[in-house]
Amino acid sequence: MSSAETKAEAARTRSAWLLSLPALVVLVFAASGPLLIVLAYSFLTPGQYGNVVWDFDLSGWIGILYTKDIFDGTWGLADAHLTIFWRSVKLSLMTTAITFAVGFPTAWFIATRPAKQRAFWLFLITIPFWTNLLIRTVAINEVIRNEGLLNTSLIWLGVISEPIRIIYTDTAVLIGMAYVYLPLMVLPLFAAIDRFDMRLLEAGYDLYASRLRVLRRVILPIVKPGIIAGSILVFVPSLGAYVTPRVLGGGKNMMIGNFIELQFGQGRNWPLGAALSMTLLVVVMVALLVYVRAANKGDNPHG
Amino acid sequence: MTETPIAIEARNAVKSFGQGAVAVRALDDVSVQIRRGEFFTLLGPSGCGKTTLLRLIAGFETPTSGQILLGGEDITHLPPNKRPVNTVFQSYALFPHLSVAQNIAFGLEMQNRPRAEVAATVARMLALVQLEPMANRKTSQLSGGQQQRVALARALAPTPKVLLLDEPLSALDLKLRKEMQIELKRLQQETGITFVFVTHDQEEALTMSDRIAVMSAGHIQQVGSPRDIYTRPANRFVASFIGETNFLTGTSDGTRVVLGNGAAVDVTAPKGPVTLAIRPEQVRIAGVDGGGMPATVASTVYFGTDTHLHLTLSDGTAVVARQQSPAAGGIDAPKGAQVGITLPTDALQVLGE
The missing domain is CATH 1.10.3720.10 (MetI-like)
Structure with a gap:
């Protein structure tokens, strides 16, 4: 294959990527972005009035099946x-x-x-x-x-x-x-x-x-x-x-x-x-x- | 106990579609007896009622009046799944979700036959239609001719008393159709099952059938062997539908018929106006000045071994004569030539209306 053909091929590939850019942006920011935020939040500590505190904590995941007793603080099945x-x-x-x-x-x-x-x-x-x-x-x-x-x-x-x-x-x-x-x-x-x-x-x-x-x-x-x-x-x-x-x-x-x-x-x-x-x-x-x-x-x- | 020689019979079968003024009589008082083990063809143009009659036998339709009998037993109101009759559909109607072998096994499984018997019969059927290597294919992966054979094997597998075939070859190309005609005939002879075959193709009907019922406008016009139907058509419809025919009108005095051009032929017919029929190959061309009825060659159509001469008699009646091409010994009669023709009396048929 000649170098001109290789270049044309590369240009085609580039324009293909450029053309699909809007779709990629939508996929990354509208679909994956919010999901990643939710995923990140699930590993954080609950804040006092809602929201989250940026400290790693597994209690969100544990809380799916277990609940902490408010008196003695032990975990029991929810x-x-x-x-x-x-x-x-x-x-x-x-x-x-x-x-x-x-x-x-x-x-x-x-x-x-x-x-x-x-x-x-x-x-x-x-x-x-x-x-x-x-x-x-x-x-x-x-x-x-x-x-x-x-x-x-x-x-x-x-x-x-x-x-x-x-x-x-x-x-x-x-x-x-x-x-x-x-x-x-x-x-x-x-x-x-x-x-x-x-x-x-x-x-x-x-x-x-x-x-x-x-x-x-x-x-x-x-x-x-x-x-x-x-x-x-x-x-x-x-x-x-x-x-x-x-x-x-x-x-x-x-x-x-x-x-x-x-x-x-x-x-x-x-x-x-x-x-x-x-x-x-x-x-x-x-x-x-x-x-x-x-x-x-x-x-x-x-x- | 002796079984009746009649496999299936329609008695005064009438089938109307629609109600009141718009009702259409697809079948009008049809009675026919189909013998055990024969290849019986229902032949006619589209809309003649042949498919309706087939559907009455299969049980997909119930007659408006009349009866359907199978081996002498009234099955008029039996649903299709209770009749020992199977159908090869025009569209094949193979089950797309099943393999070739599963399609063939379907009827047997629905009859709750033992597994071993089903497997054995399927293997036998695959061999019969020469599709063993295709057993596990999906039907959509097969060619038209192969699908046709699966449809045949599927309908034959439960060993029905009667096999119904609804224009099964119409979707195939000419070469394949010829092969399948021979194949069908072979299957019918090997299995000994009564075949009821529906077609609008007169050549197919003539080459394959033991007997033919020619149908038109909801009536059976004639039932007979292919030879009977071809050489002794009962009426004008049958004569014109099967093969090519010349019609000549004339007046009979009982033993002689005087034709429109004044010539007389020695044919016994009821007195009064009559129609005579003669096949193109029976018309003899006596020669350019060899006597007979004078005729003018209006045009010639070359078919290779044969040549068709389109002739005009002195009163304007058109007659087609088929003869061998000049190279094969026929008379060379170019357009415009004057010839003489003779009509052999034993080839002339007197037609009823």
């Missing part, structure tokens, strides 16, 4: 924290399951409409997206609270005499999250079902498969990428949900998101909040990796 973690994982898994159970038939219905009608049905699904999350959550509150739409209608119909207490329970949080995240499940499922070749259904029936077995052996394996995408899109934000458990769960039914917020607010323990944030991040990443890998492996039941 049951309250574990309850919050467990509730978060449980509610997120249940939210994913509910949105799948509701979202799959919905997505199937939309994908099997004539092409002209599909845009309309998809629009209906996405309408809530155009509204602020807080307003949607308050609207759910309005429906399920003791004097809300649901209870008053049921009492008026004579089905119940006392209002059912749903608001400020885990059920309320579950209803709210399932409602809020449903479109995130429906859209990737729709995309996968839309690509599904409906003629395969006939091939399945023709080869002695019952309806249930066509669903299990033909439809589900083929639309699996959509199921995985939808589950991830629902599970991840559910795990970090903040607004919904706050508005519908009341103060008692905290999830991790609320617990983290507490450390930066009334708790005045920024290192613990930072350590919790990092933990949540790692848990989500590990869960994603395990799930995606398991899903890919399951691709070939005979091999």
